[in-house]
Amino acid sequence: MNKYFVRRYVVQGIIIVMALVLLVxxxxxxxxxxxxxxxxxxxxxRRQILYPARGPILDRNNKILAQNEPVYDIMVIPKEVKPFDTLEFCKLLGIDKAGFDKRFKKAVNHSRYTASIFEKQLSAVAFATLQEKLSEFPGFFEQKRTVRIYPDSVAAHFLGYTLEVNDEIIKKTGGYYRPGDYIGFSGVEKAYEDLLRGQRGVKNLLVDAFxxxxxxxxxxxxxxxAVAGEKLISSLDIRIQKLGEKLMKNKVGSIVAIEPSTGEILAFVSSPTYDPNLMVGKQRGNNTVAMYKDPYKPFLVRPIQAYYPPGSSFKPVDGLIALQEGLITPTTTFFCPHYYQAGNHRVACEHFDGPTNLTKGIAVSCNTYFCYTFDKLINKDGYQNRRNAFLDWRSRVTAFGLGTKLGIDLPSEKKGNVPTDTHYDKIFGKGRWRSSSIISLAIGQGELLATPLQLANIECIIANRGYYYTPHLIKAIGDRKVVKPEFKMKHDVGISPQHFEPVINGMQQVVESGTAYNARIKGIIMCGKTGTVQNPHGKNHSVFVAFAPRDNPKIAIAVVVENAGYGSSFAAPIASYIVEKYLTDSISKPRAEVEYMRDLNLLPEVKPKVVKPKLSPAKRDSLKKDSLKKALPAPKSVQVTAPANNKVVYLNSSAR
Amino acid sequence: MNNQRGFFHNVDWVLILIYVALCIIGWFNIHAAVYNPLKPSIMDLSTNYGKQFVFILSALVLGTVILLLDNKFFNAFAPIFYGISILLLIVVLVIGRNVGGNQAWIPIGDFRLQPSEFAKFSTCLLLARYLSSSTTKMEDFKTQIVCAAMIIFPVMLIMLQPDAGSALTFTSLIFALYREGLSGYFLVIEGVAILLFVLTLVYNKYLVLLCVLAFAGLLSYRLRRNRNQLKVIIVGAVMSVVFIFCVDFAYNSILKPHQKNRIDVILGKIHDPRGQGYNLNQSKIAIGSGQLWGKGYLKGTQTKYDFVPEQSTDFIFCTVGEEWGFAGCFVVIGLYVFLLLRIIFIAERQRASFTRIYGYGVASIIFFHFFINIGMTVGLIPVIGIPLPFLSYGGSSLWSFTILLFILIKQDSNRMGAI
Structure with missing residues (x-):
């Protein structure tokens, strides 16, 4: 034992304390x-997102309207780029040296070490030439994505388009979308975004330090x-959709055709239209700008966003309401002296028919008859109670789907207008208006405004004798063909079925012997009504509404051609071609007649905008020379370049 | 000594068992650290764990050979081992290979010899031989000077490589000297010095100065009657002040930027997980992510996927922490504590002071490596590159610790024999 023996405990203590420090x-x-x-x-x-394929959109006969196409983004990692033949690379990509430098600088600014997009969305064709040479350019590689393609280039307004999300959308959706994602921006692409986009998958990858x-x-x-987006089966019939778009070329207006028994929209034409493929790919920006500059506003979805006074096509509704109210019977006659005297104002009638009953009134579109009817409606409870009577009338009209959104499965539907009593109070003073003050409502003019969809829907109601289904464009969702419940709901308008017969008789006569004589179809009883809508801004709008066949109707249609003139001259024949094509898959009318209609250019003149050039005097002369051409672009041609095949597409061009 | 009883007679099997256990734990963790799930293979001599397997086998052979040697051998040859070590330390400065800024290796074929590892046990042996002589007394100033010289000589040579980690190891021998009678003040001084060192670097030096003076003043007031203690306090205070200025000067003027950075990171003066603090941060992440029970064998991601640097050698403890969790760490640390206490127990049961002193030397060196290495991986101590005994990958370090330990076992097996 040595005298420092106890020091072992100090050493042991230090060891234990230090070990405890480590353990703590x-x-x-x-x-x-x-x-x-x-x-x-x-x-x-590392979470790697797997992108699902967007759901395809089909027409009612399973023809593809929208599907996906592979495109290739060219990616670059600046650090890995080695010197190479810049000129050849630019040639392959179709860019110039300055463009190359700009893109490369952008990529370097983003990060030297991580990949960034060098060039977006090369088509499969464009990529094919680059692909075999891509290995010669270290640091560059491709990344496959899919974009929308619309094989038939039809129904742009119905389909809508997709857009790369911006920061605002990312914020609004709470970060669901990430930069580079696409989102439906209009049309069905937007309305059914939740179903079409599918469900993203995720791969949880383990990565090492490198x-x-x-x-x-x-x-x-x-x-x-990733779960692919749902397949949407639309109600559209691509045959009549194509025909409609062809017929409406060089015209401004819409065609809406609905299957009355279901509310399924068969044709949804808005003219001028555009090729939906222009909204995809590299040229999208340029195309969009060109279209925004187009004076005919191709982006306007006319069937649900354009307002027209229904004009004479409203007359059957007036008749039906009066019949339901018991104010007239099918045999009630009014004498038509060529005009209707409303206070100190005369509503002219283009016919001189003498005693007129309801059927005849519709057949010849007698203004006088419906002015009398309207007067009865407003004064049904006496002069004092005309406000309540007006409100009754208004609520009945609203039941027909006017002045309300019908609830179509498209974004941005407009509701039209049925004026209110307070509106008239404002104009005439409280309670100081009477039937004569608002008599233009009787013939579908005045403040009454409807969208083409609403006009077509009224035809559905008449065809069904009293009810309609919400018009819709997607008839079934996914492989299980789910139908949205709201589209299976019957909307009754509160008119007894028996009241429809005299009205339908009148509408049948319109086609057989009345104003729409040139729209009759061999072997098919079509019931219709023309409208020539007064347009304070220019030539009258040509309107025709109809359904066919008379019994067990298969199609209800509304055609509006803006600034064309009489409903009978343009809208009626166009409607007849479409109805016949839909019902018989052929057109019996002479081919030349159809082609004439197709090639007819009814584009209204565009008023030149007065532009005061702020240019040097030297430049002014050259400007003058061109000023005529520039100021009057009608017929205007917008040249846009399709992304894939460099095909030049002319929109709104004059007859070819 | 009866030869018929064999050379394993009286061998301390407990120590050998702990030794083997640590080696096996080390091997499994090295396997896990380099394990590639895409190419799983258990035996491949080209990999670290394959090589380590060979190292462990050869270390066992080496240990057996040591047990076969005569028990007088190490005492007698201590000066010669020391001489050879010093020679190798000089040689390595001339022909050594420079790895990572340190000229610490002598390449011999495929194998790399690290002389500083062998200097450890030779220094221990020489110290034990010198102090065990009946004429030396630890209390003597002369003895203290000689001991200091024996330690400082290899330290200086190692510092020239420069390999600060290995050099610092030798300071741990102060425990052995303390056990032999070195004044406890030296331990206190070392402790206070470390405290002041850290405080000076973390806080304003003048603030630390003020605290030291205030503390000294308070203490002298309490002990004002005792002149001797007062003297000690005053001397201590003066030395502290000088030390603080020295540290400040050394830190700001002598240390190289990368050394300064390492200290700064550990002291929390720099938060820079992607830069200088990357190693340390990744090491802490690996260990911390193990949580209580660990991720399981071969399931660790931080070490397997190369986030932790030097994962087989200096940072092998990260694999333990990540895959076996706190429970595994507890077991490993427990094994080390058990090993160290067992060594001290063995040292104390010797009749020969040579073996006792040597035993304390072994305990000191293993303790220093153990504490500094694990302390470094958990962020208690600056990143100092020294291996974890028996666990870290590497032939030189495993062999040198084996030699260190087995000489003790050999000496101990002869504890009943003549001194």
Whole structure:
């Protein structure tokens, strides 16, 4: 034993204390502090998003309206780029040297070490030539994506288009979308975005310190597959849609055709239209600008956004309401002296028919008859109670779907207008208006405004003898063909079925012997009504509404051609072609007649905008020379370039 | 000594068992650290764990050979081992290979010899031989000077490589000297010096100065009657002040920027996980992410996917922490504590002071490596590149610790024999 024996305890004590220090520290970072665990996950886990294919959109006969097409983004990692033949690379990509430098600088500014997009959305054709040479350019590689393609280039307004999301959308959706994602921006693409976009999958990859993938986290237990978007079967019939778009070329207006028994929209034409493929790909920006500059506003979805006074096409509604109210019977006659005296104002009638009943009134579109009817409606409870009578009339008209949004499955539907009593109070003073003040409502003019969709829907109501289904464009969702419940709901308008017969008789006569004589179809009883809508801004709008066949109707249609003139001259024949094509898959009218209608240019003149050039005197002369051409672009041709095949597409061009 | 009883007679099997256990733990963790799930293979001599397997086998052979040697051998040859070590330390400065800024290796074929590892046990042996002589007394100033010289000579040579981690190891021998009678003040001084060192770097030096003076003043007031203690306090205070200025000067003027950075990171003066603090941060993440029970064998991601640097050698403890969690760490640390206490127990049961002193030397060196290495991986101590005994990958370090330990076992097996 040596005298320092006790010092062993000091040494042992130090060892134990130090070991405890280590254990306490370990306990803290391993058990108490959870942040290290999360840091480790951040280190090693990489979530890779799997993008689902967007759902395709089909027409009612399963013809493809919208599908996906592969495109290729050319990516670059600046650090890995080695000197190469810039000129050849530019040639392959179809860009110039300055463009190359700009893109490369942008990529470098983003990051030298990570990939950024060098050139977006090369088509498969364009990429094919580049592909075999791409290996000669280290640092550049391709990334496959899919974009929308619309094989038949039809129904742009119905389909809408997709857009790359911007910061605002990302914020609005709470970060669901990430930069580079696409979102439906209009039309069905927007309305059914939730179904079309599908469900993103995720791969939880493990990566090492150099970001190289090393396998799946937890053997892929937390990985999910991407679920492709739902297939949408639209109600559209591509045959009559195409025909409609062809017939409406060089005209401004709309065609809406609906299957009355279901509310399924068969044709949805807005003219001028555009090729939906122009909204895809590299040229999208340029095309959009060109279209915004187009004075005929191709982006306007006329069937649901353009307002027209229904004009004479409203007369059957007036008749039906009066019959339901018991104010007239089918045999009630009014004497038409060529005009209707409303106070100190005369509503002219273009016919001189003498005693006129309801059927005849509709057949010859007698203004006088419906002015009398309207007067009866407003004064049904006596002169004093005309406000209430007006409100009754108004609510009945609203039941026909006027002045309200019908609830079509498209964004931005407009509701039209049925004036209110307070509106008239404002104009005439409180209670100081009477039937004669508002008599233009009787013939569908005045403040009454309807969209072409609403006009077509009224035809559905008449065809169905009293009810309608909400018009819609998607008849079934997915492989299980789910129909939205709101589209299976019957809307009754509150008119007894028996009241429809005299009205329908009149409408049948319109086509057989009346104003729409040139629209009759061999072997098919079509019931219709022309309208020549007074337009304070220019030539009258040509309107025709109809349904066919008379019994068990298959199609209801509304055609509006702006600034064309008589409803019978333009809208009626166009409607007849479409109805016949739909019902018989052929047109019995002479081909030349159809082609004449197709090639007819009814584009209204565009008033030149007065532009005061602020240019140097030297330049002014050259401007003068061109000023005529520039100021009057009608017929205007907008040249736009399709992304893939460099095909030049002319919109609104004069007859070819 | 009866030869018929064999050379394993009286061998301390407990120590050998702990030794083997640590080696096996080390091997499994090295396997986990370099394990590639895409190419799983258990035996491949080209990999670190394959090589380590060979190292462990050869270390066992080496240990057996040591047990076969005569028990007088190490005492007698201590000066010669020391001489050879010093020679190698000089040689390595001339022909050594420079790895990572340190000229610490002598390449011999495929194998790389690290002389500083062998200097450890030879210094221990020489110290033990010198102090065990009946004429030396630890209390003597002359003895203290000689001991200091024996330690400082290899330290200086190692500092020239420069390999600060290995050099610092030798300071741990102060425990052995303390056990032999070195004044406890030296331990206190070392402790106070470390405290002041850290405080000076973390806080304003003048603030620390003020605290030291205030503390000294308070203490002298309480002990004002005792002149001797007062003297000690005053001397201590003066030395502290000088030390603070020295540290400040050394830190700002002598240390190289990368060394300064390492200290700054550990002291929390720089938060820079992607830069200088990357190693340390990744090491802490690996260990911390193990949580209580760990991720399981071969399931660790931080070490397997190369986030932790030097994961087989200096940072092998990260794999333990990540895959076996706090429970595994507890077991490993427990094994070390058990090993160290067992060594001290063995040292104390010797009749020969040579073996006792040597035993304390072994305990000191293993303790220093153990504490500094694990302390470094959990962020208690600046990143100093020294291996974890028996666990870290590497032939030189495993062999040198094996030699260190087995000489003790050999000496101990002869504890009943003549001194």
């Amino acid at each position: 520290r370990l306990f803290y970072i391993q058990v108490v502090d959870k942040s290290y665990f999360l840091d480790a996950q951040n280190n090693v886990l 970001n190289r993938p090393k396998g799946h986290f937890a053997e892929g237990a937390y990985d999910t597959l």
